[in-house]
Amino acid sequence: MTTTKGLEGVVATQSAISSIIDDTLTYVGYDIDDLADNASFEEVIYLLWHQRLPKKEELAELEQQLADNMSLPQAVLDHYKTYDIKTVHPMAALRSAVSMLGLFDDEAEEMNPEANYRKAIRIQAKIAALVTAFARVRSGQEPIAPKSDLSFAANFLYMLSGNLPAAIEEEAFNKALVLHADHELNASTFTARVAVATLSDVYSGVTAAIGALKGPLHGGANEQVMKMLTEIGSVDNVESVINKKLANKEKIMGFGHRVYRKGDPRAKHLRDMSQKLTKIRGEEKWYDMSVKIDEIVTGQKVLPPNVDFYSASVYHSLNIEHDLFTPIFAVSRTSGWLAHILEQYSNNRLIRPRAEYIGPGMQTYVPVEER
Ligand SMILES: CC(=O)SCCNC(=O)CCNC(=O)[C@H](O)C(C)(C)COP(=O)(O)OP(=O)(O)OC[C@H]1O[C@@H](n2cnc3c(N)ncnc32)[C@H](O)[C@@H]1OP(=O)(O)O
Ligand SMILES: O=C([O-])CC(=O)C(=O)O
Numbered sequence: 001m002t003t004t005k006g007l008e009g010v011v012a013t014q015s016a017i018s019s020i021i022d023d024t025l026t027y028v029g030y031d032i033d034d035l036a037d038n039a040s041f042e043e044v045i046y047l048l049w050h051q052r053l054p055k056k057e058e059l060a061e062l063e064q065q066l067a068d069n070m071s072l073p074q075a076v077l078d079h080y081k082t083y084d085i086k087t088v089h090p091m092a093a094l095r096s097a098v099s100m101l102g103l104f105d106d107e108a109e110e111m112n113p114e115a116n117y118r119k120a121i122r123i124q125a126k127i128a129a130l131v132t133a134f135a136r137v138r139s140g141q142e143p144i145a146p147k148s149d150l151s152f153a154a155n156f157l158y159m160l161s162g163n164l165p166a167a168i169e170e171e172a173f174n175k176a177l178v179l180h181a182d183h184e185l186n187a188s189t190f191t192a193r194v195a196v197a198t199l200s201d202v203y204s205g206v207t208a209a210i211g212a213l214k215g216p217l218h219g220g221a222n223e224q225v226m227k228m229l230t231e232i233g234s235v236d237n238v239e240s241v242i243n244k245k246l247a248n249k250e251k252i253m254g255f256g257h258r259v260y261r262k263g264d265p266r267a268k269h270l271r272d273m274s275q276k277l278t279k280i281r282g283e284e285k286w287y288d289m290s291v292k293i294d295e296i297v298t299g300q301k302v303l304p305p306n307v308d309f310y311s312a313s314v315y316h317s318l319n320i321e322h323d324l325f326t327p328i329f330a331v332s333r334t335s336g337w338l339a340h341i342l343e344q345y346s347n348n349r350l351i352r353p354r355a356e357y358i359g360p361g362m363q364t365y366v367p368v369e370e371r
Helices: 032-038 041-050 056-068 074-079 090-103 113-138 152-161 167-180 187-196 202-213 221-232 235-247 267-281 285-300 307-317 322-346
Strands: 018-021 024-027
Touching (some): 024 032, 024 041, 032 267, 041 056, 041 113, 041 152, 041 167, 041 322, 056 113, 074 090, 090 113, 090 202, 090 322, 113 202, 167 267, 167 307, 187 202, 202 322, 221 235, 221 285, 235 285, 267 285, 267 307, 285 307
8 A cells, every 4th residue: 555645646537627737727627817807707616507697598597596695594694693703703603603504404315316406596695695695793883784786796895894896806816716726636625525525415515624724724814914914914024934934844834735737826816806905905014925925935834825815815805804814715615615515415325435444453452440
């Protein structure tokens, strides 16, 4: 038996959803640059779930279905008041809340493609409301109902703040959602596929995936990037802090990737957005600091910035609280998880690899009194 630490380079499944080949990311054959510049998040959801772009009426139907399904069961809203919401991390709350949603879905245990697709729509729609309602309840505000005439991106920002977003804010948020939607067999997507390959239900798959995304080596890195930027505080401090971290072999959050070698193609779109939004806000320092960190890290190591690095200053510029960055990643990535869950069901086999045993050899049981 040979083992590969972290399964690096192991091809664990076939998939027709997204690909990373020679540092180029595609969703169903469409280059991420093309989609980031042109597509709405709703179009991308359709693309990932159907493996083709929607026609006009199909897109309108999906938009309507998403808008119609955003409201939450009252019991799920009420449960936010049953724990100390101010001290709970929103990703922990989201993990539990998605699981709880399954308790109120009459079709939760239905295992046919049509029912699973209907659940996918409900989960994708409601996850936006789960994150925004959590944020409002913890700050003592009432959750805001979605508006059916808004895009998914605009609705999220509206449900979060109560204000209709400016065009540039909607554009930036839509782009972030498009860029985060899917990424081949990343850790959380693999987790989702492992969970549902036992023929467990869709809610189990998404709940498991949220748990995997939460960690700072994966989706949790975006919040850590903002923490680092805040701690550094000014452009003048960047050089000394980053050089010290590199000398101490500390990980710089938002850099490095298991698959990309030359660079993450999503980062440049978020970098451009960060530049625009920080300028509009009159808070260019977040962009300037980010660029300087980027120059120092890439000047010393082959460690290009990943999707999490510039997304931090983008979300900060949208007035989003820092611990909501990873839940927002989850809102977008739910579309990819659901696509992979549906694909897994359509051609399922239990995922069960082997472990190379490195423990003690055969031993004989000794009664507790004699140990
Ligand atoms: C959406 C996403 O999930 S994107 C990734 C988000 N995560 C982060 O940004 C966290 C910071 N980055 C990392 O921890 C890693 O680069 C990962 C987890 C993304 C990839 O990990 P792996 O492929 O396992 O690489 P691994 O951690 O083994 O790193 C290889 C080498 O590069 C170094 N390295 C990797 N990333 C970084 C980093 N961000 N800062 C400093 N050094 C790094 C490691 O210390 C290691 O050095 P060594 O060979 O001298 O021991
Ligand atoms: O693919 C990965 O390992 C991590 C990543 O960039 C993502 O999930 O978007």
